[in-house]
Amino acid sequence: MKIGILGLGTVGGGVWDILSTTKFQEYDIKVKTALVRNKSKYISYEEQGLNLTLDPYEILNDPEIDTVVEVMGGIDKPYEYIKYALSQGKHVVTANKAVLAKHMEEFLALAKNNNAALLYEASVGGGIPLIKPLKQNARINNFYEISGILNGTSNFILSKMSKEGLEFADVLKQAQEKGYAEQDPSDDIDGTDMARKISVLSSTIFKKHLPLEHIQINGIRHIEKQDMDIAKKAGCDIKLIAKSNYENNNYKAAVEPVILKQNSIFAQVSDEYNIGMAKGDNLSEVSFYGEGAGRYATANAVVSDLLDIYNHEAIEHLAVDFSSTKVNPILADYYVRLNDTNKIEELKAKLSSYNLINLHKGAFIAEKITSSEIKNYADEINVANQNYFIARLDDALIPSELL
Structure with a gap:
């Protein structure tokens, strides 16, 4: 196997480091060329025998290179290079969830038509072996739910806020200084x-593509210490959780803050660690936990994919249904907090047909509603810059427990 690496940054450098260790001398695996932006920055790699190039097509058109590792980040250029590599019959290993989520249909078709492997273990969960075991188990299981904490940056921020009682902006600054968060x-x-x-993940276990624009997304940008304080007072925590569900031929998918009890599995996942949990008919519940990011954790997942290709153990091409699918919002109880007391009374008036539980003058719980409905009503009354915070209550949490 001869490999070309597109991108020699944190992950690409980690892949080179792992493959350069003595344990890989027994394999006939060689990294021939790596794409870089500035050769002088990577002169030490050249001194170790790695050919560096500024031209991606030196890799993509090299007949000796049979496998391309894409760890550049971004969407447009990786799309161009992955598409070209697959069309040439080269195997592709990528850590790029952004380009996969947008172009998976085209990539899978190219891989199948050109008898090439497309592997992406490192795209979700960093170093956690997640994609491969889910692919294997999807052969014998009808999965109906996948959920998890799948972002180390947001989990680090929420963990620090919970443990140290800090405001969001202060923890974000710390995360950026430590390199956990981008500028x-x-x-x-x-x-x-x-x-x-x-x-x-939904494409992997449901064999159905859920487009990004159909997934309900609420982040943590506007969380405040007071939100965390309310949760902690009730013996709860707040985590940013992704969830996708298939039941009665209906799909539901969301990424949103969730208030859950401190003894729950997700509440135990701290700092940059990730967890993925799947539910199926044979496997009632299976969890995958580990380091969600980092140079060697992510590079380890890339190398694992490379070894599967080398050993002819790459999982067969996924047969994913890319036809249009309605993705429904999650119906649940939601915590809502606004600091503008006038606006919050207006919002409560808009939500008067729902059962509302007041927590204090700036916060309440709306029962049996979707977050999209709350957001639509907030938009109607022109809440400034969408500056409010909403979080779903975990199914195991009774709303009155937050009082």
């Missing part, structure tokens, strides 16, 4: 990253 953390704190991952 623009929007994808992580607004839930977009997790929505892409739940889309990929």
